[in-house]
Amino acid sequence: MVTQSPQLIPEVEIMLRPLKVFDGVPYVSFTKEEIERSAQPFKFSLVMKFMRQRPSLDIIRAFIRSRWGLDSKPVVSAMLKARSVFVRFSNELDFIKAFSRETCDVEGVSYHIFQWYPEFDEENESPLVPIWITLPGLPPNFYHESFLRNITMPLGQYILQDNSTRCATRTDGARVCIKMDASKNPLDSFWIGIPHQATSRLQEVVYETLPTYCYRCRMQGHNVSTCKWEGGMKTEERYQGEGGREKKVWVRKEARKSAGHREQDRAEISKRVEVVDLEEGLLNKNDDIGEETGE
Known part of the structure; x- marks a missing residue:
């Protein structure tokens, strides 16, 4: 039975310690073990980062409930950035189902999905992404999950195999979802067994x-050769779209601008981007008004 009221997260107890000061600045710190313990209630959590203004939380919750085929109801909540949503699952199976979904959109609004961890940064997208792969001609005796976990290690971390592989109803190859680093060049082949031996494959x-990833701006969707960032900044231009609504596009900064002009541009861009984020956040908050405070 799925509970309808919000549940308290398990309390993690640590010792109260004296406040510390470094160069006159007070600070608090925690051990690695304490941080790991604090993250345990959130180990099956994902972040959905929408590509444009996200649907309301109620719409996202209803979509997840009706489309994702989960065994229990996850906790869905807003994050600091207007387009980001935090989804906390109560079990690993539901987490895997959500993370390995092949269609990533809610009511037509696309999103990128990321596994949450304590150091997660909303500003920088992780290069670790779920990817579906096929291993053509892999013998069916290797379709066991424990074998596939080992076989896919050169590529990434095993997440899930599809049903036809699990049931061996197709034996022309295994289809597997893995978590891999999109910032690295993917392998097009690897050896099972000692390389170049007669009994190896x-x-x-x-x-x-295979999503592209830019290590310069730490974003998915493009690589460094097509990145619109220059010197840590990305410029925007606005124009009037259909119906008189203002739209924006990102363009490369002109390298010939003087340092003074570049600083002036940075300040102006920062103000404009803050306004866009604020407007988007207010729209989402208005959409979320009246929603239940819990799941």
Whole structure:
């Protein structure tokens, strides 16, 4: 039975310690073990980062409930950034189902999905993403989950195999979802067994989707050669769209601008981006007014 009222997270007790001061600045700190313990209630959590103004929390909750096929109801909450949503699951199976979904949109609004961890930063997208791959011609005796966990280690971390692989109803290859680092060049093949031995197998890898990742601005969707950031800044231009609504596009900064002009541009861009974020946040808050305070 799924409870309708919010549940308290398990309390993690630590010792009260004296306040510390460094160069006249007070601070608090925690051990690695304490941080790991504090993160335990959130170990099955994901972050949905929408590509444009996100739907209201009620719409997202209803969509998850009706489309994701979960065994229990997750806790869905807003984050600091207007387009980000925190989803906390109560069990690993639901977490895996959500993380490995092949369609990433809610009511037509696309999102990127990330596994949450204590150091998660909303400003920088993680390069670790779920990817569906096919291993053509992999013998069906390797379709066992424990074997696939080992076989996919050169590529990333095993998440899930599809039902036809689990049931061996297709034996032309295994289809598996893995978590891999999109910032690294993907392997197109690897060896099962000692390389170049008669009893070994050179296994081909087919990636169904392979998102690009830019290590300069730490964002998905493009690589460094097409990045619109220059010197840590990205400029925007606005124009009037259909119906008179203002739209924005990102463009590369002109390298010939003087340092003074660049500083002036940075200040202006910062103000304009803050206004856009504020407007978007207010729209989302208005959409969320009247929603239940819990799940």
